[in-house]
Amino acid sequence: MEVKQNAQGQSAETDAPPSTTADTIRLPERGFAIDRPKALIAAAMCWAGWAIMVWLVTTGRTLDIDQWVLLSFRTGEDLGLHGSERVLETVRDITALGGVFLRNLFALAAVVALLFLKLRREAVLYALTVASGWVANTGMKLLVGRERPEIVPHLTHAGGESFPSGHSFSAAVVYIGMAIAFAALSRRHSVRYTVIGFAMAVSALVAFSRVLLGVHFPSDVIAGWLGGAGWAFLAAALFYAPAKAAAESETVKKMDPSE
Template sequence: MAAASRPDTEDQDERDEPPARHAGVRDLIAAYPWLPIPVGLLLSAFGVWCFAGLAEQVYQGGPVLRVDEHLLRVSLGLRSGLLVGALSVLTWLGDVLVVLPVSLAIGVLIGLTRKRWGPLVLLAASSAGTGLAVYLFKIMIARPRPQVVDALVVEDGFGFPSGHSAHAAALYLMLGAFGLRLLRSRWARGAVFAGAVLAVVITGFSRVVLGVHSPTDVLAGWALGASWTVLLLSLWLSGEHLPRLIDALVARKRPR
């Protein structure tokens, strides 16, 4: 009788075993820690290519300008007292007077709590590089602010690219990357990265609705800030993994 009940016991044990967990992105990166580096470089190059294409269209007066005018007229229908009031505040998320102190404060906080000062250097380089690039491209392209709609806030200078959008992409995407790397909880990582993307989108959207930038100004700002940040993160990861790669390559040639 005992022998007859054994198959049932084995079947029960098999049903009680938890299902095998499939490997995720973090498992892939753990197995190949160098993988984000070429991916990041490719994404950065793609962002530069997008920015160059938009800059060429704007500078030469290409068809994209008609799309800009159409979307700006569409944005007039979105203007309401409540939305304009909210966006007039949220648009400061990309202002250099907010981005710079936030970058320094978070970099110092990470340095004091995690004993890692690399994020502070990255945040400072991201803000400084983005600001310099925006300043130079504004002078070179010299695109005026939108004239199709009335601006609801006062802004000086040229329109292309959007500095607010570029600074928002550079800062908040880097903060999202830090969250993915430093936080342990999956929900916390997802919340931080989603909040970072939302801050970038809201900032760019506010510039169009408020009438101070054309949509291509915003897209170019996003491409510029994101590509610069991704490049910095890729170079940082390269510096971290290069010594290990050198050691592994040298170890293969040593006699055993």
């Protein structure tokens, strides 16, 4: 309510919108809860796709299409990537988002940012998601195992087992898990779906870049991405209660830089 003087010099009250300044804006201390049933449904769909890919790969049903896709992006006698050097540089930049250094750097920055936003529950939940995802990815590689493709020249260094793609799995865990954590800042479903959808698209680009660089079969990256996305959604549901309890502990409160 705003007080103004009228023509006779008398005070009069007029309705006016309250002013909003940076000092009056407050972010939620805890954030809104995720929809765990929906997270479990999304996880089940991803894991079903992952299981199908494992069956297709272990029975040799993907070899022909894997080879065709790899060759379709190459040209010339040396089987170089279609496009200029700038295209190759862009693909390498995208694949770096799923590399050990950048993805862990972004994950650490996200945990710190969540703590500063007073979202301790989401910070703990995200940290558990990323840490357990690394264990899950290692187990998957040991479970299946596969040699890397030698159909086309590798355009970046890659080592270890080929199935599933570690870059694809880890990128999905880190970026989708990050989106799920920060989506707690909004109660609007449209905002949440947009943030998570964008993270899914970015992680899918990282997966696709591994095929363009010739270091993975398409079936490797599809399985890796499905497994990583499935793990991000599953962890968001399963680790919710432990993360909430840990966030309220004195140990985590002492680690909170916002305090």
